[in-house]
Amino acid sequence: MTTATAVAALALAPCAYASPVPARPAPVLDGSGECTFPMKKQIEGRPWSLQRVLFDELWQDTKGKGVRVAVIDTGVDIANPQLKPAVDAKSGADYLKPEKDASGEQNDKRGKTGGTVDEVGHGTKVAGIIAARPRAGTGFVGLAPEATIIPIRQNDEKNSGKTDTMAKAIDHAIAQHADVINISQDTTEPQGPESDLAKAVRRALDKQIVVVASAGNDGMDGKLKETYPAAFPGVLAVASSDRNNERAVFSQPGTFVGVAAPGVDVVSTVPGNGQCSDNGTSFSAPYVAGVAALLRAKYPYAKTKWTAAQIVARIEQTAERSVNGHDNFVGWGVVDPVRAVTDDSPPQAAAHPDPGPPKAAAPDVAELALSETPQERNERYATYALGIAALLVAVVAGTATVLRDARRRGARRMNGVPERS
Structure with a gap:
């Protein structure tokens, strides 16, 4: 089975998952040029996106234990050995209608799985980037390998997900005590502050849940555009960066972009077994969600009163910047997981430009002697x-x-x- 490619969005404000984008041919094990699953072999080496990270420093305080991350996506397959111990299947949900079989009877298989069936592979990759457990034979591991995944199936390869079902999925994540919500989906249809989706996002933020969303993959023309839920106030919108810390050509730019993260040739888990690599802001968002999980583990709201906004500000403020300020293509910069987690600065409400070089002390005023009288x-x-x-x-x-x-x-x-x- 191959990963679904981009398909046309449905009417009535559909939510299209940020489907994989072939920025350039991705290296795969079977040589087909597509991300297939299940994989018979594992990717042995450490992926480039993880070579940027010193794990000893990243995990010196926590690996995300106790933090619950809701993945609102195409489901999360628990057959993959790296994900089975990471997923709380009982807390999951499936918001897609059960299909009918050839006889016209409804097939309730999907509705009863609690979000643990992924026929697309998209949600399984997203979950792996966040919390995949270590496994012999591969250098791939999630950024928060002790966090718990709440699997919520809300979309599929047909883009059946709608904004109303996404709103329900967010409310389910709140009810299941999520600390972080990852949404690797977007719609370009405007969503006002009174829309169901906007209200659901506000309810999550009011509970101090960090909401992370992908910016979208329609940025080839470089034109600014708002996508939702990424563009809602308080949501950490994530663009894609490449190996050079530059914006991936497909990544959607906009004033709402908070940070960028690796989104080209990103390795993660696939249904059944093994790993493969893919491209898209869909896989940049969980990279940041994994960092948010580590920060939430280090600064639990119940003990530290660190708000969701302060977690977002820490990620944005510690990002690796190419300009001193906000950029519409990569936001405040490319996320730096180690710096975000190890920085001990006091919390701040929002990111800001770095201070300039200190001003030189004013020279002592010299007394000027007048000419003799x-x-x-x-x-x-x-x-x-x-x-x-x-x-x-x-x-x-x-x-x-x-x-x-x-x-x-x-x-x-x-x-x-x-x-x-």
Whole structure:
């Protein structure tokens, strides 16, 4: 089975999951050029997106234990060994209608799975990036490998999900005590503040749940556009970055973008077994959600009173920036998981530009001497004249003494008077 590609959105404000985008051919194990599953082999090396992270530093305080992350997506498959211990199947839900079989009878298989069947593979990849457990034979692991996943199936390869079912999914996440909600779906249809989706998001934020959403994959033209739920106030909207920390060409830009995260050749778990790599803001959002899970574990609201807004601000403030301020393409920068988790600065309500270099101390004011006055100049000249006159007197007196002595000696010689020894 192959990963679903982008399909046309349905009417009535559908929520299209941010489907994989082939920014460039992704390396896969079977050589087909597609992300297939289940995989017979595992990806052995550590993916580039995780090579950016020093795990010893990232996990020195927590690995996310006790934090619950709701994945509102296409379901989360628990057959994959890296996800089975991470998923709380009993807390899941399925908001897609059961299909009818060939006889016209409803097939209730989907409705009873609690969100643990993923026929697309999209939600399974999202969940793996957040909380996949370590496994021998692969360098891939989730950023918060002790967090718990709440699987909520709300969409499929047909984009059957709607904004009203997403709102219900968010309310279910709240009821299941989610600390973080990841939504790798978007709709470009405007959603006003009184829409069901906007109200559900506000209810989650009021419960101090960190809501992370993908910005969308329609950014090839570079034009600013708002997507929802990412553009709602309080939601951490995530764009995609590449290996050079630059915006991936498909990533949707906008004033609402909070940060960027790896979204090209991103490795994660697939249904059944193994891993594969894919592209899209769908896989950037859970990268950030994993960081949010670690921060929420370090700063639980019940003990520290760190709000969801302060968690978001910490992620944005510690991002690796290319400009000193906000950018419509990568937000406040590319997320830096280690810096976000290890920074011990006091919490802040919102991100802000970094302070500039400290101002140099003002130099001491030097006193400027004025030119001498005419009186001072006359006194100086008079001093010079006195000195010269005294010198001339001394010279004249000395010369006279020498001449006098010379005359006396000459007179004595003429008179035959011997000189005194």
